[in-house]
Amino acid sequence: MLRRDQLVMTDSYRVVVAHEGAETELSVAAGTTLRDALLAADCSPYGRVSEYANCGGRGLCATCGVRLATDIDPDHWHDRLADRFGYPRLSCQVTVDRDMRIKLLDDKLVWGGRDP
Numbered sequence: 215m216l217r218r219d220q221l222v223m224t225d226s227y228r229v230v231v232a233h234e235g236a237e238t239e240l241s242v243a244a245g246t247t248l249r250d251a252l253l254a255a256d257c258s259p260y261g262r263v264s265e266y267a268n269c270g271g272r273g274l275c276a277t278c279g280v281r282l283a284t285d286i287d288p289d290h291w292h293d294r295l296a297d298r299f300g301y302p303r304l305s306c307q308v309t310v311d312r313d314m315r316i317k318l319l320d321d322k323l324v325w326g327g328r329d330p
């Protein structure tokens with residue numbers, strides 16, 4: 215059992231987002247999906263078409279992939295496959311429950327790249 219002084223109360227975590235050689239640091243409320251946190255911070259994980267045509271975070275379209283630099287166990291079937299075979303992880307299936315580092319895909323090809 216933890217003593218009172220051992221308890222760490224946190225309601226937000228630090229998410230560092232690497233993209234095109236720069237880093238952005240976010241403070242994200244615990245329990246937020248990574249996808250939602252990225253969209254709220256204008257750090258979209260999507261390409262130019264999938265920005266509008268995606269499954270809304272249901273784990274179906276596979277267009278919200280990011281690279282995780284922090285080891286996070288997958289609990290969604292598609293995300294487990296992504297983890298197993300080294301594909302980008304589904305940001306909609308990652309819950310922010312710790313500090314983490316991620317990288318947006320600069321070379322996203324599925325459903326349109328990032329460049330206009």
Ligand code: FES
Nearest residue numbers: 271275276278306
């Ligand atoms: S938003 Fe469709 S799989 Fe993540």
